[in-house]
Amino acid sequence: MSIASTTSPFSLDRSARVYIAGHRGLVGSAIWRRFAEAGFTDLVGATSAEVDLRDRAAVFSFFERTRPDVVIDAAARVGGILANNTYPAEFLSDNLQIQVNVMDAANAVSVDRLLFLGSSCIYPKFAAQPIREDSLLTGPLEPTNDAYAIAKIAGIMQVQASRRQYGRHWISAMPTNLYGPGDNFHPEHSHVLPALMRRLHEAARDGVDEVTIWGSGTPRREFLYVDDLADATLFLLENYDSPDTINVGVGDDVSIRELAETIASAVGFTGALVQDTSKPDGTPRKLLDVSRLSDLGWRARMALPDGIANTYEWYLGHLESLRSK
Template sequence: MSQSSALYPLDHKSTVYIAGHRGMVGGAIWRELSNRGFTNLIGATSQELDLRNREAVFGFFQDVKPDVVIDAAARVGGILANNSYPAEFLSDNLQIQVNIMDAANSVDVDRLLFLGSSCIYPKFAEQPIKEDSLLTGALEPTNDAYAIAKIAGIMQVQASRRQYGRHWISAMPTNLYGPGDNFHPDNSHVLPALIRRFHEAKLAGDSEVVMWGTGTPRREFLYVEDLARACVFLLENYDSPETINVGVGDDISIRELGEIVAATVGYTGKIEQDLSKPDGTPRKLLDISRIKALGWAPEIELEEGIRRTYQWFQAHNSELRAK
């Protein structure tokens, strides 16, 4: 179970490999570690290293021989992308995490953090969702392929701990957002999609914006810099085979979220709901009592996080426009 941080301190000179360091999550973790004085951070772009290529991943690990691995690499997307490409979401994510963990075992990496997703939990899990609800019910069909891949990752962490005595852990973040997010009009998650939609509607002078579904599902949103702090905290304060939730402990309806985004962006038109589109899971709120008991808590409120994210979007909009 949980161990004292004094037993497992992170050496700032350790070689830390962050898989997915160019993504929103990996980038935030890189910045957090850099700000804390870590001097040997390692990353490789997808062009430099295809994590689905097993031979290439093993060769990379033999060359780098990291002391710590943080797996923030994944094929990710919103409800439309997950529902449209389940085969790729299952296959790509299984290959990525299996290759990383097998390669890490091949060079005796003792410290690894695997990042999953709150979609691993049953669609109708009791709210707020405790870690032990894993595998107790059916998954949400629109993202079940991605969820199964992430569940397999948790199992591989547990198997490596059991077989090799590794200090590997897995953490399940709630819905994430922030600088570096994917703002694609079709394949992004709900919050960045809404930021882009309301921003473009304001510029175009549109009289209304249409949101998917009924607007009643409730979601929890964690600012990515809070997650980065949690990752470092867990590496130094947590050592257990059981996955641990990372969230904010509060949720909001999608309709309310849209209204906050509209106000942040400065859009003043009407907001309509497209009832022909799917809602997804009715509610998904994580129980974060275990990580809070260890001494961690989020710092960035939702309105502030959305404001910062919108500022980042505006600063990078020209390069995002074609994506």
Template sequence: MDRDAAFYVAGHRGLAGSAVWRRLERAGFTGLVGRTHQELELRDRDAVFAFFRRERPRYVVLAAARVGGILANDTYPVDFLSDNLRIQVNVMDAAREADVERLLFLGSSCIYPKLAPQPITEDALLTGHLEPTNDAYAIAKIAGIMQVQAVRRQDGLRWISAMPTNLYGPGDDFSALGSHVLPALIRRYEEARMTNAVAVTNWGSGTPRREFLHVDDLADACLFLLEHYDGAEQVNVGSGSEVTIARLAEIVARAVGYTGATEWDTTKPDGTPQKLLDVSKLARAGWTSRIGLEDGIAGTVAWYREHVARGESVARHGSAAGR
């Protein structure tokens, strides 16, 4: 890839997009282009087309999305479906018109059926029912994969899709409504430590098993795929290992120094019982993750404390508005 070519990172202020931006900078890319939500509303089709006609990017990473945890997805399914469909269609249609050479669409592991065989292989897509608490978001991401495949068939452009597992790290959304499980646990246990709370209550039973990937590992995988992969099928990106939510809570409590009790509210939903991606396809291509979960969580806790101490809005770095 030409390190001096115009390279647009959609969502460059969000969790994944900001990590991709940092990785591209380290790799020597000098033509990086980013726009905040205030500078470019990706749901505005005319604005997106005007932007692509003006900037003419050669490469694109589409990391922009409306994102959130179980509560947000379950409460606002229309917003998650409509916003993400519009963002994806506008960006990819404009990229087609601009004849973008390489585009990487970032999806999510929630595209796979709720009860898919574990670990989940790429060919499990569209083989069963989705997890109902985030099915609207999943449908939007599936549509993005289909659009990439359609563009490859119709136009011959070398576009690809990557499906990351649960992400975490610097720039995450720690807000009460928008956060996913790991940043929510970090915020909850840190607040409990600071207030000397006797106990922390978490949603569900703690038994579901989840896989987590540090966002810097994801960014590294994205660059690897752009330089080494050219196929229609989406590629799973993960660590290849899993942990129960209860064990995850223990790791977070230890990382923040909380010594109180942990309780579980089983009246709240657990979500998918298990979700582990089969990452053998990516491993065969030559890439594996490097950042261990405990080290990654410790670094994320340090990032969270630093930004809270400075009085910044932590949530904005990984918010749904980080388009």
């Protein structure tokens, strides 16, 4: 089956078989929604119980059976500062295995179009802001998530190596911090935005007078609504073909303190926000330069307050299932 229509080499045929690795996660589920909305009729996914992507033989067997035309690698072991800092060996090993197996299997069945999704943590801790794609490998990484970052850098290299050796039209994209419906709200293993949302919601519910926030509150972060990333994924697959990775973000950032205040307003928490400066801040600032993507014609649409409100609405609708997590 051809992946292309007659309009462009990368205008994807809506009947192409598209495998979305990690289709039940925050990112993968949003990509599935976007592709379904765009009219794709042959979307393929497999849960970790069905295919453990760390199991090389299982992955190769799955690709041989399904033979996808397009692959989107949105599968990863992810977590916040605490999880990354506590389990660096697992974050390195699991993510290396997942992406190596997926890409090797894709090469084995001659998949021509693949998109690998990484993370903005690949860039040096003190990279010039906003962070350009060419700052990769120009300085030391943030030590609290360097293991995860190294795995994602290896993924970029594998995309580039496959292009050189096999002539594949594979690409990689580096999203900024993501959030939205389907996020992980675990009190210890989640990222900063869902972690704050859960804590502030529970504080408002329980009538707590104050909530403590890790660090000084001054580090600045950029937040991209996951459905915007999903839209960018389809856009890139149809409009981008280069060995160079490309940033996906909004081009604007907020301090962690400002983020907490916005979430507090959304969930109705009116108590005090207290900074615990004994806890690590992580990277001082992480804002991506998204000019390359903007020049191609794509920009994020969701404003942060609106995205937080949508995410909180989803959270409230899934409290029962989240209570045990």
